[in-house]
Amino acid sequence: MTAPAMTKPVPRQFLTFALIGVGGLFVDMAALAVALHLLGLDPYGGRVFSYLMAATFTWYMNRQYTFAGVSRRGALRQWLRFLAANAVGALVNYAVYVVVLQLGGPVIAWVGLWPAALAALLPYAGVAAGSVSGLVFNFVLSRRLVFRQSR
Incomplete structure (x- = not known):
């Protein structure tokens, strides 16, 4: 049996939230791969699409498990x-994604560690960096504003 959302220890909630975030x-x-390769969106429009899909997934899973x-x-x-x-x-997440896209390739190429064949992976590195950037912020706001106990 699951404990009510606000009686679970915060570290346990955060761990569940983070694991769902990995999903x-x-x-x-x-x-993002669907947006880029099947829908023909550019990396920026594709990222908006992929963010909304991921946000819907994490909302649903957090609704079911974390809270x-x-x-x-x-x-x-x-x-x-x-x-x-x-x-x-989300804005921080997207901004980090854009920075990785804009600067990641040239910086790594300058250092000499980025083979041209791997350039296609840069958007996914941006997704990962952006996701990590908003984790704690999103947990606190989700816990306090979205999944709060009714009074």
């Missing part, structure tokens, strides 16, 4: 609150 990272990268004691009613409103609460984290 979200894989969803993000897979969705299991929270009401199941109002899913659409809760999903929108999740996107809004994580908007700053």
Whole structure:
């Protein structure tokens, strides 16, 4: 039996949140591959698409596991609150992604460690770096604003 969301120890919640975030990272990268290779989007538009897919996945999984004691009613409103609460984290995530795309290749090429054949992997490195950048921020806002216990 799962403990209510706000009675679970914060370190355990954070670990669950982070593990779901790793799953979200894989969803993000897979969705980015779909956006780039099947939908024909550029790396920037593709990233918006992949972020929304990953955010939906992480919202649902956190709703089911990390914050299991929270009401199941109002899913659409809760999903929108999740996107809004994580908007700053999303902007930081996207900004880090853009920096990696813009500077990653040239910097690594300058250092001589980046074979040209691996350039196609740079967007996925950007996704990973962006995801890590918003983890703690998104956890705190999700815990306090999205998945809070009803009073």
